[in-house]
Amino acid sequence: DGGITQSPKYLFRKEGQNVTLSCEQNLNHDAMYWYRQDPGQGLRLIYYSQIVNDFQKGDIAEGYSVSREKKESFPLTVTSAQKNPTAFYLCASSSALTYEQYFGPGTRLTVT
Amino acid sequence: EDKVVQSPLSLVVHEGDTVTLNCSYEVTNFRSLLWYKQEKKAPTFLFMLTSSGIEKKSGRLSSILDKKELFSILNITATQTGDSAVYLCAVRLTGANSKLTFGKGITLSVRP
Numbered sequence: 474d475g476g477i478t479q480s481p482k483y484l485f486r487k488e489g490q491n492v493t494l495s496c497e498q499n500l501n502h503d504a505m506y507w508y509r510q511d512p513g514q515g516l517r518l519i520y521y522s523q524i525v526n527d528f529q530k531g532d533i534a535e536g537y538s539v540s541r542e543k544k545e546s547f548p549l550t551v552t553s554a555q556k557n558p559t560a561f562y563l564c565a566s567s568s569a570l571t572y573e574q575y576f577g578p579g580t581r582l583t584v585t
Numbered sequence: 586e587d588k589v590v591q592s593p594l595s596l597v598v599h600e601g602d603t604v605t606l607n608c609s610y611e612v613t614n615f616r617s618l619l620w621y622k623q624e625k626k627a628p629t630f631l632f633m634l635t636s637s638g639i640e641k642k643s644g645r646l647s648s649i650l651d652k653k654e655l656f657s658i659l660n661i662t663a664t665q666t667g668d669s670a671v672y673l674c675a676v677r678l679t680g681a682n683s684k685l686t687f688g689k690g691i692t693l694s695v696r697p
Contacts, residue, residue, distance in 0.1 A: 477627075504683050513594070515673060515689035516628075523683065531684065563627065572683045573619065576627040 476500065477577035479564050484582045486558075494549045494580045496564035503569050505547035509533060510561040510579075519562075522547055551582065558584045587612040591674050591688035599696050602664050606691050608674030609656040618650055618657050619685065621673040628673055631659070664695045 477498045486492045498505065504523045508516040518531030522541040536555025541547055547566075551558045561581050565574040588611045598604055608618065617635045621628035632641045634650035634657055641648050645664075650657045661668055671692050675685040 506684065508687075513689060515591075516675075516687040518684055518686075521684050567683055569683070571633075572617070572677060573630055573633060574685060575630070576621075578626045 477564060477566055477575055479562075479577035479580050481580060482578065484580055486582070486584050488584055489553045490584075491553060492551050492558075492582065492584075494551065494562055494564075494582070496547045496549065496577060497545055498547075498564075498566045498575075498577075499545060500566055500568070500575065501544070502566035502575075503544070504567045505541065506565045506567075506574065507531075507537070507539065507547070507549045508563045508565065510563060516563065519549065551584075558582060587676070587678070587686050589674055589676050589686050589688035591672075591691050593691060594689065595692040595694070597694045597696060598664055600665060602695075603660065603662045604664060604693065606659040606661075606672050606674075606693070607656060608659070608688055610674075610676045611655065612676050612678060612686065614679040615652065615655075616677045616679040619675045619677065620648055620657070620659050621675065623671040623673055623690070624669075631672075661693075664693075666695050666697055669693060669695045 480495045506521040507519040520539040522528035538550045563579045564577040567574045592607045620631040632648045637652040645662045648659045671690040673690045675687045
């Protein structure tokens with residue numbers, strides 16, 4: 474089955490802790506993205522990567538970090554520097570041919 | 586700054602009604618506009634529009650782009666309760682960069 478997986482579905486953390494969200498795809502897509510979704514805010518781009526070992530900041534990168542060591546994987550770390558980390562996080566990928574983005578099921582992060 | 590504005594932000598209709606969802610944009614170097622449907626988790630792709638005046642259709646859903654007036658509409662005829670979702674509009678710019686800029690989304694509720 475081709476697709477994008479994100480884990481875990483729900484994640485709870487205490488304030489001050491770093492947390493890493495997983496995103497894996499087997500669609501052979503070159504580009505991968507991380508978005509944050511808050512109620513009434515639509516999707517806001519955190520980071521994106523167009524090829525392995527390269528990534529760019531999106532519109533709200535502060536307090537987040539990523540790596541892209543493998544084509545299939547694009548993990549996102551939410552650091553303690555992120556002031557409002559509680560949100561729904563979506564990962565997506567796209568091919569260079571169509572640019573249509575396919576989304577994973579998301580991870581809901583709650584920080585208390 | 587690139588902007589994508591969707592309206593209305595929410596609406597409630599009854600089964601069988603026809604709805605029109607709006608998306609306007611102010612961006613430099615427009616390439617294409619995409620519509621997604623988001624029910625609970627992952628947004629799913631509906632349409633990608635690149636050329637003005639050419640309607641894209643899939644069952645009861647259709648969409649059209651006006652590049653002169655910088656907007657797109659998504660029409661849903663004979664609505665069903667299963668159409669209840671958040672409808673997201675996104676714009677892609679020209680260039681090698683494949684990232685999307687999303688609007689805030691329109692929450693559609695279809696009552697039986």
